[in-house]
Amino acid sequence: MAWTWAWVAISMLLPVGAPAWADQPDDFIVQQVCVDGADRAVTDDPAHCGKRRKLRVGEVIPYRRVDAGNWQALYSYPVRGLDGEHRAMAEKVFGGNDTSGFYGDLGIRSGYDLLNVGPDYISGIRTSDPGGGDQIFWRNVNCERTDGWIMFPPGLERGQRGEARSTLKITPGPSTACPRMKLLFIAPDFTTWERPLEPIHYTSGKVLDTITSEHFAYGDPENPAHDNDSMEKFYFTREYGFSRWEAWETPAGCQKRAAKAGKPVADLCTPSPLTMCNGDNQATFFGKAYLRLDCRDSTYYVATADKPFNPLVNDAAPGDVFNRNLVTNGTIADGRKGWRAEGVGQRLDVARDPRTGNAALRIDCVDCSGAGVGQEIVVPPSRGATGLHWGASVESQGGAPVLAKLVLTLHPDGQPPQRIEHAVTVTGAWTSLDFDIPWRGGAEADTPATIELLVDGHADLMVDDLYVALLDKP
Known part of the structure; x- marks a missing residue:
């Protein structure tokens, strides 16, 4: 194979202080x-x-x-x-x-x-x-x-x-x-x-x-x-x-x-x-x-205690990875692409963390209940999965508490919509919102769905790392 000079190659290392050999063959490729x-x-x-x-x-x-x-x-x-x-x-x-x-x-x-x-x-x-x-x-x-x-x-x-x-x-x-x-x-x-x-x-x-x-x-x-x-x-x-x-x-x-x-x-x-x-x-x-x-x-x-890395945000290797992110542009790397604005009278921009350069959506809304962002997604056939794991990272700007809702709505074929809603109060630095639901639907067909992050009243909120992923366990 011709060696691709630009390729940052498939590499892996072995951790310290280990026993003579691992019990499982992946012990030297999973950290x-x-x-x-x-x-x-x-x-x-x-x-x-x-x-x-x-x-x-x-x-x-x-x-x-x-x-x-x-x-x-x-x-x-x-x-x-x-x-x-x-x-x-x-x-x-x-x-x-x-x-x-x-x-x-x-x-x-x-x-x-x-x-x-x-x-x-x-x-x-x-x-x-x-x-x-x-x-x-x-x-x-x-x-x-x-x-x-x-x-x-x-x-x-x-x-x-x-x-x-x-x-x-x-x-x-x-x-x-x-x-x-x-x-x-x-x-x-x-x-x-x-x-x-x-x-x-x-x-x-x-x-x-x-x-x-x-x-x-x-x-x-x-x-x-x-x-x-x-x-x-x-x-x-x-x-x-x-x-x-x-x-x-x-x-x-x-x-x-x-x-x-x-x-x-x-x-x-x-x-x-x-x-x-x-x-x-x-x-x-x-x-x-x-x-x-x-x-x-x-x-x-x-250490990244303030914002741990969530692999489920990853949308890498389509066609090869079962538990990949079903949300498009979940890291906001492409700005507002893929996201629609909810409500009226709001400001929706891409802002950057001054410490890291990390991009996130900024929702700046005054007295605008229900404003936020949303995206339509598709949950593929479950292939044996038993649960959906979904969430986002949010941060309040200026220190004022922000009332928000993370909402996942599923539309199984021939069944009433299934709406799962979690209300949160965001009070400061990055907070991870992570939720699970049992999910066996869609074994044979795609299931349309929507993920939304909505705010109540006045808000100045940063939102990033939105994801929905199939897992083996709920």
Whole structure:
């Protein structure tokens, strides 16, 4: 496969202080949270706390991980596939201060890597980034998607290493329909992996039990005819899941790329600074010299108690993720797009948090009962779900209490509308409104629905991260 330089690759890390090996194969791709005596997630660093466990599907994350330049925030959380299989989403929010959801609000699109947990390998099946857009991986002409971009096998023990050869074809998303492919267009690739006996020292100063995976495009580096010039290296930890990514290239390959781009070699072929990622930035792989030209070491911890990250706001990987956000533009990254105004005499603008740059809708309404925002959505066939989880984040401006209602109205076919309404009083900083209802309807057909955030009387309110998602449990 041709290596996409702009792609922030599928990467993962392994958390610290872990036992010899995990009980489950996803222990190195789903990050952990610290918990209290009631098993509730708390704001602490799982690299240091005593009691911790893996994140659960739909659970908010009370911290974010960033790289040394605070350029990228990273989350590794579990998702359920449309086929019912367990997967992991490594989500990157470009602009490390931004506490909002998947696509970010800083004018730069964010990205993700979707990882499959198979019996033979943990493998990447889809990615998205600002340069390459949404990309879906296929392994062969039969449209099998697993074990193409191989990461490492489950059950890897300390001191073990290995390698595997595979094939890969990339097609643009979002459609997951089987494309027409010929063997001619399916490129070979080669992966090596290792779980070192000793934990790895990271730029953050943390020392973590780690699995590394090196992905060489185009065939076998041990073959003299092999013409690959690039490699991506991924690090996975038990505490953090996907933790670090590195891009390596041979000097010859980099010079060729610079000439093609019409740029000076020094602009593209200078090794990445050690302040971004520690360790060597020049190395030899299979007898060829390589330069480490880019990296993201996302093992720095930042608490987010004021506005925890909610994975259910994510609308990534349509067609692959069951519990994705059904609301369009739930993070307000695209301004007012998708949202209609309710009521009259109100001001509805997009405002930005001065601390983070995070965008949110501002509802400024004087004596305007019932004013707010709303959006029509569709709840797809339930596919075995037992509940709907829905909510929003709200913040009162100026300190005055605001009376508001979050309303979800379902219109099951042939049945009376089902209206669920929750009244809240917003008194200050960001407050998460999260609700569940049992839901087995729509097993065979789409169910039209509406989500609304309405205010009563005078209000100056910020609203963000609106979502409705199917879950296995109500």
